[in-house]
Amino acid sequence: MLPLDPSALRASLVNASRKEASDMTPPPDLGSLDWEQLDLLGWRDPKLPRRAYVVLPGHPDDDDRPRGVLLRQAEAVPRRRAQCAWCQDVTLPNDVVFYAARRAGAAGRVGATVGTLLCRDFECSRNVRVLPPLAYEGFDREAARQQRVAVLRERSRAFLLAVLGDEHAG
Numbered sequence: 001m002l003p004l005d006p007s008a009l010r011a012s013l014v015n016a017s018r019k020e021a022s023d024m025t026p027p028p029d030l031g032s033l034d035w036e037q038l039d040l041l042g043w044r045d046p047k048l049p050r051r052a053y054v055v056l057p058g059h060p061d062d063d064d065r066p067r068g069v070l071l072r073q074a075e076a077v078p079r080r081r082a083q084c085a086w087c088q089d090v091t092l093p094n095d096v097v098f099y100a101a102r103r104a105g106a107a108g109r110v111g112a113t114v115g116t117l118l119c120r121d122f123e124c125s126r127n128v129r130v131l132p133p134l135a136y137e138g139f140d141r142e143a144a145r146q147q148r149v150a151v152l153r154e155r156s157r158a159f160l161l162a163v164l165g166d167e168h169a170g
């Protein structure tokens with residue numbers, strides 16, 4: 001994805017109040033990220049417990065504007081060996097937790113949320129780029145890796161659309 005600065009990150013949030021957006025602390029490593037290796041930028045707020053954000057790159061259907069979602073980690077602890085809904089990594093290199101997002105617009109104002117299991121620190125972009133093992137002779141590992149990247153992009157976008165709901169047009 002293309003690099004974003006803190007004000008662009010704040011402006012991207014589709015389900016945050018003005019105050020929530022201004023309270024956001026950008027990722028500490030924002031200046032040294034390898035953006036080309038990211039399908040999304042997710043991070044936990046360094047100052048606010050349980051608060052996290054995920055920003056997706058622009059999409060042609062949204063005028064190529066980046067869109068971000070404010071998330072809250074649920075109190076519930078997922079069962080062991082939970083799988084991230086986005087990268088579906090089976091080797092579990094990191095913790096997976098339950099995140100909930102308030103829906104954008106009117107639905108969110110009456111308390112509607114969308115929830116999903118995700119890598120705790122949004123390691124998904126890294127996970128899907130790990131070259132998969134040789135499943136069988138002639139297995140195209142590079143194609144399999146690219147397929148995982150594509151699935152990650154599809155699933156994270158589907159989550160964003162679920163958060164936007166009817167507000168998508170706006």
Ligand SMILES: [Zn+2]
Nearest residue numbers: 084087119124
């Ligand atoms: Zn993941």
